[in-house]
Structure formats: C-alpha cells, structure tokens
Amino acid sequence: MTVSLVLRRASERIGASVGLDAIEAAIEARALLCAALDVDRVWLIVHAQDELEAPNLHEFEKMVERRLKGEPVAYIAGFREFYGAKFRVTRDVLIPRPETELLVDLALECMPEDGKVLDLGTGSGAIAVSIARLRKSAAICAIDKSPAALEIAKENGRDLPNIDYVESDWFEALPDEKYDLIVSNPPYIAEGDEHLKDLQFEPSLALTSGRDGLDAIRRIVQDAPSHLKAGGWLLFEHGYDQGGKCRKLLSKKFYEVATWRDLSGNDRVSGGRLTSA
Numbered sequence: 050m051t052v053s054l055v056l057r058r059a060s061e062r063i064g065a066s067v068g069l070d071a072i073e074a075a076i077e078a079r080a081l082l083c084a085a086l087d088v089d090r091v092w093l094i095v096h097a098q099d100e101l102e103a104p105n106l107h108e109f110e111k112m113v114e115r116r117l118k119g120e121p122v123a124y125i126a127g128f129r130e131f132y133g134a135k136f137r138v139t140r141d142v143l144i145p146r147p148e149t150e151l152l153v154d155l156a157l158e159c160m161p162e163d164g165k166v167l168d169l170g171t172g173s174g175a176i177a178v179s180i181a182r183l184r185k186s187a188a189i190c191a192i193d194k195s196p197a198a199l200e201i202a203k204e205n206g207r208d209l210p211n212i213d214y215v216e217s218d219w220f221e222a223l224p225d226e227k228y229d230l231i232v233s234n235p236p237y238i239a240e241g242d243e244h245l246k247d248l249q250f251e252p253s254l255a256l257t258s259g260r261d262g263l264d265a266i267r268r269i270v271q272d273a274p275s276h277l278k279a280g281g282w283l284l285f286e287h288g289y290d291q292g293g294k295c296r297k298l299l300s301k302k303f304y305e306v307a308t309w310r311d312l313s314g315n316d317r318v319s320g321g322r323l324t325s326a
C-alpha cells in the first residue's frame with residue numbers, strides 16, 4: 050500500500066472511532082505515520098506514492114490501534130510540541146497544553162534576565178525548559194513529587210545546564226533559597242469532575258487536587274511567601290472558573306494581583322507580587 054492510501058484509510062478509521070472531523074483525523078494519522086517512520090510531514094508529501102515496507106506498516110498499524118482505544122497521539126508518538134520545541138512525553142507526565150504557553154509568556158515578562166526561578170510540578174519540564182532555553186543566564190529549579198516525571202524533565206532539559214531537578218512534595222525538600230519568580234501549573238481539577246473521563250491516560254497526580262480542585266493552589270499560595278524575594282512574582286495556572294477564588298487567596302500576601310486569559314478567552318493564570326515574606 051502507498052503512503053497516501055495508508056494515510057487515507059487510517060484517517061477514516063480514526064475519524065469514525067475517536068469522533069474527529071476529517072481534517073483533525075488526517076492530522077492525527079499523519080502525526081502517527083511520521084512517528085512510525087521517524088520522518089517529518091514534508092517526507093510524507095514527497096513520498097506519497099511510495100509503497101510502505103511491511104515492518105513500517107505493521108508499526109503504524111499498532112499505533113493506530115492504540116489511538117482507536119482512546120490513547121492520545123502524544124503518548125503514542127512519544128512527544129508533543131510546546132513553546133516551539135519538541136518535548137518527550139510518556140504516561141508518567143501530563144501532555145503539555147497550548148494554554149500553558151501563556152504562563153511561560155508571563156514568566157518571561159516578570160522575571161529578571163538572570164533571575165532565580167522555581168517551577169513547581171515540572172512534569173515533562175515544559176515550563177522550566179522553555180524558560181531556561183530563552184533565559185540562559187537564569188537559574189531554574191524544577192521540582193516534582195514524581196521521580197518518573199523528573200526523569201522525563203531531565204531528558205527534555207539535557208542540553209540546559211541552568212536547570213536543577215529536585216524530587217519534592219511542593220516546597221518540602223527545597224534548599225533555603227529565595228526566588229525572583231515561582232511558577233506552577235499544579236493539578237487543579239476537582240476529584241470526581243466529569244472531564245476526568247477524557248483524561249484517563251494521564252497521571253492522576255498531575256490532574257486532581259481535592260474536592261474543589263484547589264488544594265495544591267492553596268498550599269502553593271500559602272507557602273510561596275517564605276521562598277520569594279520581596280517583590281518577587283508567583284504565577285500559576287488554574288481552571289477557567291477558579292480565577293476569582295485564586296485572586297482572593299493571593300490578596301492576603303500579594304499585590305498587583307491579577308488574572309490573565311488564554312487564547313480562548315478563559316481565565317487561565319493568576320498571580321501577584323510578594324509584599325514581604
């Protein structure tokens with residue numbers, strides 16, 4: 050079978066089974082074939098009429114079967130693009146989301162060029178690695194409670210000497226340091242939330258946080274002041290309906306408290322600056 054025919058058949062199967070429109074299904078089929086053959090999209094266009102070799106076809110079929118069972122493309126392909134770079138992902142880490150790019154934009158605006166930055170719950174390292182790449186003279190500390198996630202983060206940041214990785218339950222194992230910026234995309238979904246059924250392949254440690262989803266955020270807002278320099282920023286991601294509650298939590302110790310919206314117009318990041326520790 051030719052590359053073109055294989056792609057068409059896979060798109061149809063994915064579209065019908067996962068419930069995607071034709072364009073979305075074609076994009077997914079292409080992404081999976083690129084991963085199976087270890088080629089880019091241009092290669093697929095140039096070689097559209099080439100016959101696929103049997104082992105490659107077999108590998109691709111296995112990937113399509115996983116997708117038909119609902120597994121996200123990023124886990125099957127083993128990577129996801131975030132902030133213009135490719136991140137390795139496994140089922141030990143949350144798949145980085147485009148909404149989180151807002152948090153990186155804000156972090157880059159708020160931190161000094163050579164600032165000390167703490168990324169709480171680094172997962173794949175998406176936030177820490179993106180900041181470290183663009184701020185070579187900054188020092189980043191990336192923490193996570195999951196040792197498996199930290200291994201993935203280290204792999205994604207392997208070319209960046211300005212990141213330290215620490216296994217920690219939020220601030221617990223941290224050295225006695227003060228940071229210019231604390232950034233976090235913590236778990237913020239309420240236990241039992243109906244959306245969790247669509248996220249069953251992602252680690253629950255990365256998703257849920259107590260009955261209202263705010264346990265991690267409450268802990269971070271409460272403990273951040275003793276790890277920030279005066280005037281230092283705390284910025285964190287949250288759910289579309291949590292902005293008001295997050296600003297209220299922040300207002301006790303922080304000034305310039307604000308919530309920023311993502312590209313879909315939803316409240317997505319809140320933060321403020323520390324008045325005094």
Ligand SMILES: C[S@@+](CC[C@H](N)C(=O)[O-])C[C@H]1O[C@@H](n2cnc3c(N)ncnc32)[C@H](O)[C@@H]1O
Nearest residue numbers: 143145170171172193194218219234235236255
């Ligand atoms: C929503 S994910 C964010 C991952 C990544 N920063 C991103 O934006 O794609 C939350 C991360 O927090 C970590 N986490 C959950 N509870 C934690 C805790 N008590 N201490 C440290 N990290 C924790 C999870 O392992 C997960 O990697």
